[in-house]
Amino acid sequence: MSHWPNDADEGRDREFIASLLRDGVAEPRLPSGLTAGEEARLESWRTLLRECRSELQADPAGDALRAERLRRRILAASTREDLSWRAEWGLWRSFLAQRLRASLLLRVVAASLLLHMVALPVMAYYTWVRPEPDTHISFDLPDAHQPLPFAEAEPEPASEPSARDWPLLDSLENSADAAEWLPEHLLAERPLEQVGPRVVLWTDPLGLALLAEVLLEEGDLESESRPSAARLEFVLEELHKSLEALRADPTRPALRRFTASAWLRARSRGLGQADAPFERECAVWLGDSQPLAGAAWLAAYTSADRELAGE
């Protein structure tokens, strides 16, 4: 049974312990003249320290084996670590740097490779996040009770065919310049009984000239009833022959003038037989190289018609 020392004893014990630890358990350097009680306490501390050290400083066999295994592990991770890979990596790095410095092509290839490697994950990301096109086909049936967006067209009532149904006349009617060329207009200018025989006789020079004028106008209008090229060509040949005949007939100057105007109009469009001297002669008959138009054409027609009628 131990007894607890007072403050003085505690101070002495601290000195004893310090001396035993500092100088060794066997020969502590302590002042002489210790009392019997102090000697006993010193001895008890010495015994305690000896017991502690004998137990704690001994190395158990199991700890020795564990320590040996741990020692090898520590040395393998420190002083005996294999560092040869660092040297090999340094060689590879210097070799690559040398080759890159020497070759422009290799630098371009390396830059391209680097660019592709950087772009690859970016493209993969966008490919991943891009929504796929909807390949599912669906049909929506309209509601039978809903009205249709348009009404069914009512059939138009049938009407009697008229001159207005002729596309050429519709086109001429809408053209202010061409209004004067309409046969209706011409018929309005002169009573039908006076002009009728002249109009239907397409074989005389005046009829041929009128037919040529109408056919040329149809060709200019690009209408659906455009005459065939062969038909126009035939009319122009007949017109040319009539003019050849009028060339030697000085009694028909009005008819020659009107017919020459129709011929020059055809030539101005590139049609008819090319005959430069004859065209110059037509221009002389006409008094101008340009074909007649408007009121001048109508006056020329009237004069030619009267000339044919022998007025």
Add this chain to the structure above:
Amino acid sequence: MKRTWDSDRDPLVALGKGDASLFEAFVAEETATFLGFFRRLGAGSAEAEDLVQDVFLKLFRQANHYQPNGRFTAFVFRIARNAWIDSVRRGALRPQRLPGSDDEENRKPTRELASTQVPPPEVAQRTEEAGRVTRALQHLSEGQRLVFELGVVQELPYCEIARALEIPEGTVKSRMFHALRKLKAVLENTTTKDQEGVQPR
């Protein structure tokens, strides 16, 4: 430590000069010392091995920047003590404590944060296999145990203990006295109980 590693036998000074033989000798001789150090502080076998390896590798990596300041032994034990404190703070370790031990630091938050506990059966088995002193050490606080370990087991002088633990020398002296007095009381109590247990009724 049975050998001194100071002055001209400083392993880190030699290692800084390119001589690894002294460091290897230090590892070979003192691995068991530090294993026992951490085991007595309360670490398990595997934990103690990890701590010892951590300490030696830290020393190895510090060799190029090492400036000898005082005894190498004190420096090494400061590294070991810091490794121990760090591991306890990280929660990797929970020091073994017996009920009734007067460890004031047991009440600190860092102890409460420790998540890895040594399983009770292993503690009981280890306590049974350990000697009387080892079992009695469980009753000391961590501060007392560190001072006892360095002063009694490693035989460092008070000034070196103070340097290693970064505490005043007077505190070392006081902790040593209280540690030994506690140990003495526990051992005497154990002896009395053993004697009472073998006496015939």
